[in-house]
Amino acid sequence: MGLFTKRKRRPSRRAEAKALKHKAGLEAKLVARNDRKSRRAEARTQRKVAKAQIAAYQAEEKAADKLAAKAERDPFSPGQVKKYLGVARILIPVLAPLAYRAATYVRGQLDVRRAQQLGIGIDQLGDYAGHGGRLQARIANTEAALEKVSGEGKADDTRSFVGTTKERLESLSAAVRTADQMPAARRRAVHTAVSSELAGLEADVLARLGVR
Numbered sequence: 645m646g647l648f649t650k651r652k653r654r655p656s657r658r659a660e661a662k663a664l665k666h667k668a669g670l671e672a673k674l675v676a677r678n679d680r681k682s683r684r685a686e687a688r689t690q691r692k693v694a695k696a697q698i699a700a701y702q703a704e705e706k707a708a709d710k711l712a713a714k715a716e717r718d719p720f721s722p723g724q725v726k727k728y729l730g731v732a733r734i735l736i737p738v739l740a741p742l743a744y745r746a747a748t749y750v751r752g753q754l755d756v757r758r759a760q761q762l763g764i765g766i767d768q769l770g771d772y773a774g775h776g777g778r779l780q781a782r783i784a785n786t787e788a789a790l791e792k793v794s795g796e797g798k799a800d801d802t803r804s805f806v807g808t809t810k811e812r813l814e815s816l817s818a819a820v821r822t823a824d825q826m827p828a829a830r831r832r833a834v835h836t837a838v839s840s841e842l843a844g845l846e847a848d849v850l851a852r853l854g855v856r
Contacts, residue, residue: 793849
């Protein structure tokens with residue numbers, strides 16, 4: 645059979661080899677092209693990831709800046725409190741004596757004003773403390789005026805007026821002292837009644853002294 649088998653001609657073998665070489669070249673180009681596309685896609689992905697990370701870092705930094713700015717504005721933030729404490733440690737030894745003197749002066753002025761309102765000396769202010777202090781001061785002032793009435797006249801009606809008024813003032817003083825132990829509503833009611841009666845006694849004493 646070998647006698648009848650046709651051999652391939654040399655030009656055909658050369659063409660076949662050329663075709664195979666061309667095919668291999670195309671395949672290599674295709675692989676290279678796919679490889680370049682893959683690398684480009686991978687590079688794009690990496691760039692996107694890098695951008696996302698940068699954006700996240702920038703957002704975190706911006707949020708941290710906002711928190712820091714808010715903390716600076718907040719007067720009671722830990723940082724500000726530390727500053728206050730540091731300043732206080734420096735200023736307290738200097739300001740404490742000044743504050744004490746200022747408080748003492750203000751308290752003295754308030755005591756003077758209260759004593760003037762009650763019509764008593766400032767040294768007597770402690771004797772008229774409590775809820776009924778104002779009424780007790782009025783009673784004391786009326787008793788002092790009553791002593792003047794007693795010294796100005798020896799007539800029977802004057803002595804009777806002085807005696808009766810003194811007893812009434814003592815009763816009113818006892819009522820005020822008792823009211824200090826009562827609930828607020830009852831105490832106010834007693835004080836109102838005492839003030840009303842005391843106003844009448846004050847007017848009578850002033851009339852005896854010639855004051856209208």
